[in-house]
Amino acid sequence: MREIVEQLVRWHDDDVPFALATVVRTFSSAPRGPGAAMAVSVTGDVVGSISGGCVESAVVDLAEMVLRAGVLYPQDGLIRPKVGLSLRPRGAS
DSSP: OGGGHHHHHHHHHTTOOEEEEEOOOOOSSOSSOTTOEEEEETTSOEEEOSSOHHHHHHHHHHHHHHHHHTSOOOOOSSSSSOOOEEEEOTTOO
16 A cells, blocks of 8 residues: 555546555465555556456456546455445545
8 A cells, every 4th residue: 555655646636536556465376465556546547456357357347437437436246256335435534
């Protein structure tokens, strides 16, 4: 998470909506452990990494869907392993 904080602060300061995905638990072997984070901005920019390959691609797709909807959308169980996304809606502090 630390490696993406500066970008998140810039997006926040510029009022750019973004979705944030964070690894909270892993099973068996995993390329990234708990605390790994990736964010997707409303403009399609991506920072950070939570896994790789098809998992990250699926998370980006879900983040873009959440951002298009423009609402806070906690997600659990849509993607395996479980993925939780949270969105800072436009104008939220």
